[in-house]
Each structure stands twice: as structure tokens, then as C-alpha cells.
Amino acid sequence: MEMKNITLRFGGVVAINDISFDIREGEVRAIIGPNGAGKSSMLNIISGFYTPSEGEVWYKGAKRPPMKPFEVARMGVARTFQNIALFEGMTVLDNVMTGRLTHMHAGVFSQALWFGKARAEEMENREKVERVIDFLEIQNIRKTPVGRLPYGLKKRVELARALAAEPSILLLDEPMAGMNVEEKEDMSRFILDVNDEFGTTICLIEHDMGVVMDLSDRVVVMDYGKKIGDGTPDEVRNNQDVIDAYLGVPH
Numbered sequence: 001m002e003m004k005n006i007t008l009r010f011g012g013v014v015a016i017n018d019i020s021f022d023i024r025e026g027e028v029r030a031i032i033g034p035n036g037a038g039k040s041s042m043l044n045i046i047s048g049f050y051t052p053s054e055g056e057v058w059y060k061g062a063k064r065p066p067m068k069p070f071e072v073a074r075m076g077v078a079r080t081f082q083n084i085a086l087f088e089g090m091t092v093l094d095n096v097m098t099g100r101l102t103h104m105h106a107g108v109f110s111q112a113l114w115f116g117k118a119r120a121e122e123m124e125n126r127e128k129v130e131r132v133i134d135f136l137e138i139q140n141i142r143k144t145p146v147g148r149l150p151y152g153l154k155k156r157v158e159l160a161r162a163l164a165a166e167p168s169i170l171l172l173d174e175p176m177a178g179m180n181v182e183e184k185e186d187m188s189r190f191i192l193d194v195n196d197e198f199g200t201t202i203c204l205i206e207h208d209m210g211v212v213m214d215l216s217d218r219v220v221v222m223d224y225g226k227k228i229g230d231g232t233p234d235e236v237r238n239n240q241d242v243i244d245a246y247l248g249v250p251h
């Protein structure tokens with residue numbers, strides 16, 4: 001995926017200012033930056049929640065026309081949210097099943113009557129979901145309502161739901177925010193395992209620079225809507241503009 005000269009304005013506010021970068025197939029790509037840098041806005045552009053004021057998004061070698069989020073999802077881009085967006089009253093299993101919605105084709109009529117096509121599809125969806133549940137080690141809470149789970153596990157269920165969609169690109173919005181050290185380590189391991197096992201391309205945004213350095217192949221650094229760094233964790237760590245931005249040196 002390629003972002004070409006993306007600018008995003010909200011009235012007079014320039015949230016993103018002429019930013020270009022790419023996400024290569026199979027990599028773990030991080031977008032980091034201080035508060036208000038424009039990271040969430042960028043993720044919302046990638047996932048189709050926002051349309052850029054200027055610039056182009058290229059996906060699989062073609063320019064992507066303006067699309068609704070569900071159309072972007074159908075093209076294989078799944079995401080999680082900064083504030084967990086799960087159905088609290090539903091079980092873990094049912095929540096993860098909702099991740100399969102983009103893959104369901106059988107009509108409502110045949111589904112209601114449990115006809116052949118719908119039944120085969122349900123079985124296939126169920127198998128995929130069970131695989132993800134095993135993979136993320138949440139078998140023992142499959143039947144637990146999400147509302148009763150601690151925060152770290154909710155985040156893992158959200159990851160499971162996104163993964164159930166079998167995305168080519170998985171977008172993670174601050175997957176480790178609000179977690180304790182142990183939960184952060186677990187989440188990092190799962191993210192790397194997903195990348196290894198399924199070959200899923202991962203793009204995550206994070207506020208905390210430390211967390212993503214071990215995890216990412218390449219990092220984009222944003223500050224005040226601009227790109228101030230782009231490269232391997234080592235390159236970015238030694239970039240003076242990045243160091244200044246994180247130390248709060250005035251512009």
C-alpha cells in the first residue's frame with residue numbers, strides 16, 4: 001500500500017500535511033508520534049473512515065477510489081480501535097464471529113432456513129474462527145460475555161475479531177495502550193506470531209516509542225501532521241528531528 005502526498009484538513013486544522021510512505025507486503029510497519037501528531041487520522045484514511053483532502057492511496061498497484069470503510073474491509077483491510085469496540089453483552093465467540101461478516105455471501109432467506117449454502121458457509125466460518133481463537137489462546141473464555149473480561153483480554157478478543165476477517169493488512173490502533181508490562185509483552189508476542197504464522201501485513205500506531213521498536217520492521221514518525229522520520233527502528237532512533245520531537249524541543 002502506498003500513501004502519496006496525503007493532506008487532511010478539518011476546517012482550518014491541518015491534521016496531516018503532505019505525507020508519503022508505503023507499507024510493504026508482509027512487514028510490521030509502525031506509525032508513531034506524540035499526541036495530536038495525526039496518527040489516528042492517518043489510520044482512518046487507510047481504513048476508509050476519512051477521505052484525504054489531497055493525495056492518493058494506492059493499494060495492490062492501483063489507485064484506490066474514494067471508498068466506504070466496509071468496501072475497504074472487503075478488500076482485505078481489517079482494523080482494531082483505540083477504544084475497544086466490542087459487543088459487551090455477547091460472548092467472545094460471537095464477537096469473533098462478527099469478524100467474518102465481510103466473508104458471508106449466502107442470502108438472508110437461505111440463512112434463515114439453514115439451507116445448504118448458508119450451512120456450508122457457517123461451518124467454514126466457524127472453523128476459521130475456532131482456529132483464530134486457538135491461536136490467540138482464548139479457548140477457555142469462548143463462552144464468556146466480553147463485558148466480564150479484563151482490559152488486556154478484551155484487546156486480545158478485538159485482535160481475534162480483526163484476524164477472523166483473514167485480512168491482508170491488519171491495522172492496529174494503539175494495541176498496547178492502557179496495558180501493564182505483562183499484557184504489553186503478551187500483545188507484542190501475538191502481533192509477531194500473527195505476522196509469522198499468517199503472513200499478515202501489520203500497520204500499527206503507537207504513542208509509546210519503546211514498545212514498537214522491537215516489533216517493527218520500519219517506522220514512520222509523525223509530528224504536528226508532518227512526517228519527520230521514516231526507516232528502520234535504528235535509523236529512526238538516531239534521527240535528530242525525532243529525538244527533538246520526543247523531548248519536546250520547541251519548533
Ligand SMILES: Nc1ncnc2c1ncn2[C@@H]1O[C@H](COP(=O)(O)OP(=O)(O)OP(=O)(O)O)[C@@H](O)[C@H]1O
Pocket residue numbers: 010013014015033034035036037038039040041042207
Ligand atoms: N474530527 C476532527 N475534527 C477536527 N479536528 C480533528 C479531528 N480529528 C483530529 N483532529 C485534529 O487533528 C490533529 C491530529 O489528530 P489525531 O487524532 O490524528 O492525532 P494522533 O496522533 O492520533 O493523537 P493521539 O496520540 O492523541 O491519539 C489534532 O490537532 C486533532 O485535534
